[in-house]
Amino acid sequence: MGTVGIREVAALAGVSVSTVSNVLNRPERVGAASAARVRAAIETLGYVPNLPARQLRGVRSGTIGMAVFNTAIPFFNQVIFGAETVAERAGLSVMVGNSYESVARQARHLANFEQYRVDGVLVTPVTHDLSAMHRLHQRGVPVVLLDARDDAGDFDSVWLDDVGGGRLATEHLIAIGRTRIWFVGGPLGVRQNADRLAGCREAVAAAGGATLTVREGDGVGLRVGRETGDRIAAMPAGERPDGVFAASDMEAIGLMQSLLRAGLRIPGDVAIVGYDDSDFAANTSVPLSSVRQPALAMGQSAAELLIERLANADSAVKQIAFDPELIERESSGGGSV
Template sequence: MATVSIRDVAERAGVSVGTVSNVLNSPARVSPRSVERVHAAIEELGYVRNDAARQLRAGRSTTIGLVVLDVRNPFFTDVARGVEDEAAMHSLSVILGNSDESVEREAAYLDLFEEQRVHGVLISPYGDVGPRLARLRSRGTPAVLVDRMSPDGGFSSVSVDDVAGGRLAARHLLDIGRRRIAFVGGPLDIRQVADRLVGARAAVEAQPDARLEVVELSALSVLEGRRAGEALLARPAAERPDAVFAANDLVATGLLQALVMQGSVRVPDDIALIGFDDIDFASAAVVPLSSIRQPSQLIGRTAVQLLIEEARDPGLAPRQVVFQPELVVRASTAAGGSRNETATSAH
């Protein structure tokens, strides 16, 4: 079936193409009778306006492109919700892309957004996207990094202090008397994971009788966490850590599943466990998880605000917004398995 054009509508309504355009964009400039005839023709022919083409002619899209590392991770789902809510307040829509921690997929989404001439790009980068974002900006498309600071300050960014978060998690484990701590997460080339490890190392190195073991994973997933938990359980009891800092709550969930299903290890008595992100599931786990909280929706909303500011004034200097994480203590690290929830901020 052939696509109905604005010219077809004009012919059916017995008016000019310009009149149809005015009805669609500035109806106050057209007589009520002509408006009625045009709308009747639109309904009869099933005409759907090509909004993308209209935006391209105007030189400005009303769409934001958002690329996240893993859409299955509830943290990024919450970030996307914040982006969508803030965008809607400015009459903008959002296209969501999931890079799945793949440089190729990340590049493909940036290609798509460039072709669509989006209003701006929000991205939680996996690869080195700096040169590509610079090219987009040179063509009038601003970009803001999400959940990642700009390495050289060349782009605006909204993030959480992951080093402080890692330090906060490890310090909590040390404060409850744990000395054999394992950091479980990866790949370590993900900047957020690497920064959390840096913070954990700093806290452990400040405690002379403590040590930190690193267990690198291929993905930040429940399945990888479960595999890591099974590997820890396969060790003799004396060679296991007495605490685990998981790089995110999905990994912590998998670890918890492995430990609880096996039954011979008690959480937190034998192994204390803390995650990162404080996703909704953390508080509902069979042993409620302690975690490092990030303001996920606020991160998304703030990123949109920075993007809109730069779209309005391309000459603005890049801004780095860094939120401080909070420690949320639940049963997985609480003495005696207490279910009380407390939160403290990093300093």
């Protein structure tokens, strides 16, 4: 198929070229029915407005797009830095979009990347649904999944074994004698959280004699941890958990703050293990045990895969899996690291 332009969109929608232009630039001037026909035609034809005039067909933009899950999580700041380091060496700049756990925000970032004709895209999918990434791929935009695996093998990807990480954290809590285990994290619609919980369930099931309670949060961060900590502190001592696996360091730190404020001992009353091993983990009031993710290396590897894909679009799909590592500190009875 040849290049799809505004005239083709107008013809399919049964409107004038000026109407299509108004839908794109001044939508308030177009009636709802006409606008709907234009948007349907754009989707059917795969038309992408070419915003910067310098980005003509066949000319590289020198920019890659990067849509990450949530920059409030320290892990993703390191991932971005790793990708930028590799991109700079290749003469590329990085346009970053923060999806902030929202499918709609992620979709807007991907649409913007396409409009600005980025050379390729790094993306941490918010959900298991990869249809938006497939649309980019079908339109000739290389996509590499970051912190997510592609079970179908359609995309290059870089990911951590989060099931293994969840299992590792929970096995450690059980090994130090904890039997009332809580998993704190969410939303569970996010693949990483669901996988960490799956590993946690596996460890509890294999151990025997331990119980698991799942506390799904409605977001990521200190607030979720603090609210959970307040709930635990209000429980009778014989009913509260004696071991908590938090799906991120920020949730673990918020949990720790609430428990210490209530006078509970860590790890005496409640042992805690987080996830990410962010810079904060070793510097909390009680140094936090955490599952380490090699964020910098993951960002670098993802950018390298994308640059390889730009150089050879027909090369075999590559998937790079990193193994988790448990860093034991005082929050679960280990030494400070």
